[in-house]
Structures are given as C-alpha cells and as structure tokens.
Amino acid sequence: MKTILSALATAALVLQARSFPSPGPSAIEARAAEACGFPTIPLYRVVSDSISDRIFTTDASEVEHALESGVYVRQAVLAYIYSNTTGPNVPNAVPYYRLGSAAKTDHFITTSWDEVESAVATNGYEYEGTVGYVYADTSAETGCPGTVGFWRTFDPQLEDHFYTTNASEANAVASNGYLNQGISAYVFPA
Ligand SMILES: *[C@@H]1O[C@H](CO)[C@@H](O)[C@H](O)[C@H]1NC(C)=O
Ligand SMILES: *[C@@H]1O[C@H](CO)[C@@H](O)[C@H](O)[C@H]1NC(C)=O
Numbered sequence: 001m002k003t004i005l006s007a008l009a010t011a012a013l014v015l016q017a018r019s020f021p022s023p024g025p026s027a028i029e030a031r032a033a034e035a036c037g038f039p040t041i042p043l044y045r046v047v048s049d050s051i052s053d054r055i056f057t058t059d060a061s062e063v064e065h066a067l068e069s070g071v072y073v074r075q076a077v078l079a080y081i082y083s084n085t086t087g088p089n090v091p092n093a094v095p096y097y098r099l100g101s102a103a104k105t106d107h108f109i110t111t112s113w114d115e116v117e118s119a120v121a122t123n124g125y126e127y128e129g130t131v132g133y134v135y136a137d138t139s140a141e142t143g144c145p146g147t148v149g150f151w152r153t154f155d156p157q158l159e160d161h162f163y164t165t166n167a168s169e170a171n172a173v174a175s176n177g178y179l180n181q182g183i184s185a186y187v188f189p190a
Pocket of ligand 2: 166167168169172
C-alpha cells in the first residue's frame, strides 16, 4: 500500500519537509536531566521519508541501527521521559507503550492499554513494549512541575504518526493532511 502511494506521496513529502525541520547532523544527542528527583532520558524520533515512518525510542542503539540501515535518515530528541527502570518508582508516572506495523510502516506510542489491545486485535499493529514512563495528566495533577503536552497527529493516507511538544506545529501539520489527535502524554521539553 505504501509503495503504491509513494509516487503520490513524494509531492506531499516535499511540502511536508518544511513542517519537519531537520536537526542536521545525525549525532546522537543526549543531556543529563532530572525531574522531581528522578533521572529522565531522551525520547528520540528517527525518520524515514522513503517509507513515511517515524520510530520513537529511548534506546540509543536502536537509533544507531535505524540510521545505519539507510532507510531512516535523521533523528531528533523530542522530549525527556522516565526510563523503563526509573518509571515504576515515580509517583503518577504511567507506561508509554509502543506499537508498530510493518505493513503500514508506522509506529505510534500511547498511554492507553485499551488502545494497545484494540490496535493489535483489529488494526494490524504489534505491541513492541514500553519506551519509558510519562504522565497522563498535567503538572498540576501529578505534582511534578515542568511537564508540557505531547501532541499526537496522524496522517491516514501516509499511515504516519507525528508527535511534537509544540502545539503550533501540531496545528501546522494539520494543514498538511495530518489529523490533530490531541495530547498523548505530558513530558519534559527537549
Ligand atoms: C524498555 O523496555 C522495552 C520492553 O518493554 C524494551 O523493548 C526497550 O528496549 C526498553 N528500553 C530501553 C531503553 O532499554
Ligand atoms: C513551533 O511551531 C511553529 C510552527 O511550526 C514554529 O514556527 C515555531 O518556531 C515552533 N517553536 C519552537 C520553539 O520550535
């Protein structure tokens, strides 16, 4: 399906490129960070234009392998979140689940286990584990200051999910065929 659409998609991607600024050289970025007394780690996005996919991961070696494949061509740090191991100790933090579909060449992340189950049962996605821990509620509700909304958008034609902490950007990509699906989680800004 993605292959059939690729000729059509090429024109669209040229336009979309303006909305997705490249971070430049693909060196893996990282900085030490902490929130509410717990360490946080970078949540990376690795992008493929050729198959219209974005991988969301906290695993730096997964970033490296994706870039080495040549299919994925650039990466950025989207946000900071709690790790798999730290997260369970953080009050109010919840797992951030990742799903992927090879047929759709799509990945997405969600705090909703109900959505994981329905995506697997009826929508052709595989559950790929947790990327880390985030908040499902605002700073006011969790008591940990400094979180921002992490917006989720989806282009049903490209079958591509796009996430950003920049609300203006979420609205801007909406004019390029992405549906703004609202705040997926509360995270720490990059
Ligand atoms: C976190 O756990 C998942 C399994 O749920 C694993 O796939 C992933 O690699 C882990 N992340 C890191 C950074 O180790
Ligand atoms: C947020 O997104 C808007 C629209 O794409 C862009 O003009 C602006 O520079 C972005 N702000 C930041 C801080 O990146």
